[in-house]
Amino acid sequence: MEAGAYERFEEKKLDPEWLKAFKEEGERKKAAKEKQPDERIEESVSATIQATVRSVRVHSKVSFLNLSDGSLAGDSTIQAVLRNSVTLKEAEGKILSPGAAVRLTGKLQASRGKGQQLDFVINSGSVVAGCDAARHPFLSTSFEPSTSLARKNAHLRTQIPSFAATLRLRARLEAAMASYLDGKGYTQVRPPIMTSSDCEGGGEVFQVVEPKSKKDKDMASAGTAATPTYLTVSSQLHLEALMLGLGRVYTFTPAFRAEDSATNRHLREFWMCEVEMPTMSDSAASELQEVIVIAEESIKAGARAALGIASGNEEAQVARQDAQYLYAGVEGKRLDDLERYIDQPWARMTYGDAIETLQRHHVGNNGSSTPPPAWGHDLSSEQERFLAEQVAQGPVFVTDYPAHLKPFYMREGEDAEGRRIARCFDLLVPGLGELVGGSLREDNIAVLKRKQQEAKGNRDDRAEALSSSSALNAWYVDSLRSSGMPPHGGFGIGMERLVAWLANRESVRDVSAFPRVGRSSAAAISEAGARWQY
Incomplete structure (x- = not known):
């Protein structure tokens, strides 16, 4: 107590008017405190809700329904109170039970019980869709x-709280990344999904086959058949063309690769966030850093929103609850580690430095039976994770790979030893490996054509035809490069990989609503018991 306060209080007590006012104020505060719970109940809000019943608890005078309408974070539910005096309308096949959908009218009010803030007190309602417990595969597991069971029933997965939380996280992530790029002056565009060009040149493409007509057969016999069309593996080439007049551009778009990989990082159909931008620096190294900065900042902006970091609004609080739910009870992985990665600057190292680091680690690892890493070889996924987890201890950009490891469109340069390198980067992250790939784009027509010729002996006929076709040369190499194309670069982010990394999912199959994997992959074999064809 402040010095002298007690003496002043004793002195004021001698004034009858002051003492009366003091007592009245005390009584008013006491009464207000006692009335507070009743006032909260009187401030209830009438509402009509439609939701899925998660569980039903029946008591002698009242029943409690746990409801989910997809709007609450994590595995939270709405507790609905159904008094025995209220009867819900049911019909044949529409019985109140777990899994059923109900439409209820009542009041949201402060809960008298523990464990939830609000109760929904039902006045009337009906069961609008029944659920056959014998056929629903998730009821016996409480959703x-x-x-394995979830993957075999992908059409029901949004009823699983963790999967719903993952999709909400993805929605926040993509919206925040788009908002960041919009704020930087980028224009969102819609490049084609069907194309005659393959920027990767790997040959792992899906061909679009049209029904054969007599006209097609006549054209084929005359040697004038239509140009083959494929599902896109990347929108980069078209984004470069769109950038010519729009400046900075980006897109969220699907991509398709006919690969038969059995890893947790690959799908045949996936989504990319792809960005193209003019560069302004005088040196290639500085130009590449311009592109890297946008890649880093766009991911961080999306991650902060997806995880509810550093924001006190209600939407951020819900995002935070979803993130905490996805990380709850998982050993070895902590949300704090992910937040630390997002708050810290991300490291940079050249491919040459990475190889030297891996070589030193290989020498120190006497039990290793694998050959030592050498310059000119691509990094394995294990080596990528080692660089991120053990060396950088966080995300790391690896730049300047050997030119022969990368596609023809990447700008060429030399390292300090005079070796041909691509002015490019990969972003490697802990627990995953490669997340982003980007580069400066080659603007020298002669170099582009020379690199295409070099690719002829290294790839199969289809890949060579895609990456060095006369049609591609005509518009992408000759016309675009002679039409005022400024120095530029860009990158592509695998969205399923990014979501899996942020949402603490082991496989990209568990962040895609209807994942497509290779026919002979381990994933397809393990899920062969599924009855459904999506």
């Missing part, structure tokens, strides 16, 4: 099935 938390095994990973």
Whole structure:
């Protein structure tokens, strides 16, 4: 107590008017405190809700329904109170039970019980859709099935709290990344999904086959058949053309690769965030850093929104609850580690430095049976994770790979030893490996054509035809490069990989609503028991 306060209080007590006012104020505060719970109940809000019943608890005078309408974070539910005096309308096949959909009218009010802030007190309602317990695969698991069972029933997965939380995280992530790029003056565009060009040149493409007509057969016999069309593996080439007049551009778009990989990082159909931008620096190294900065900042902006970091609004609080739920009870992985990665600057190292680091580690690892890493070889996924987890201890950009490891469109340069390198980067992150690939784009027509010729002996006929076709040369190499194309660069982010990294999912198959994997992959074999064809 402040010095002298007690003496002043004793002195004021001698004034009858002051003492009366003091007592009245005390009584007013006491009464207000006692009335507070009743006032909260009187401030209830009438509402009509439609939701899925998660569980039903029946008591002698009242029943409690746990409801989910997809709007609450994590595995939170709305507790609905159904008094025995209220009867819900049911019909044949529409019985109140877990899994059923109900439409209820009542009041949201402060809960008298523990464990939830609000109750929904039902006045009337009906069961609008029944659920056959014998046929629903998730009811016996309280909507938390095994990973295998969930994948076999992809059309029901949004009823699983963890999967719903993952999709909400993805929605926040993409919206925040788009908002960041919009704020930087980028224009969102819609490049084609069907194309005659393959910027990767790997030959792992899906061909679009049209029904054969007599006209097609006549054209084929005359040697004038239509140009083959494929599902895009990347929108980069078209984004470069769109950038010519729009400046900075980006897109969220699907991509397709006919690969038969069995890893947790690959799908045949996936989504990319792809960005193209003019560069302004005088040196290639500085130009590449311009592109890297946008890649880093766009991911961080999306991650902060997806995880509810550093924002006190209600939407951020819900995002935070979803993120905490996705990381709850998982050993070895902490949300704090991910937040630390997002708050810290991301490291940079050249491919040459990475190889030297890996060579030193290989020498120190006497039990290793693998050959030592050498300049000119691509990094394995294990080596990528080692660089991120053990060396950088966080995300790291690896730049300047050997030119022969990268596609023809990447700008060429030399390292300090005079070796041909691509002015490019890969972003490697802990627990995953490669997340982003980007580069400066080659603007020298002669170099582009020379690199295409070099590719002829290294790739199969289809890949060579795609990457060095006369049609591609005509518009991408000759016309675009002679039409005032400024120095530029760009990158592509695998969205399923990014979501899996942020949402603490082991496989990209568990962040895609309807994942497509290779026919002979381990994933396809393990899920062969599924009855459904999506």
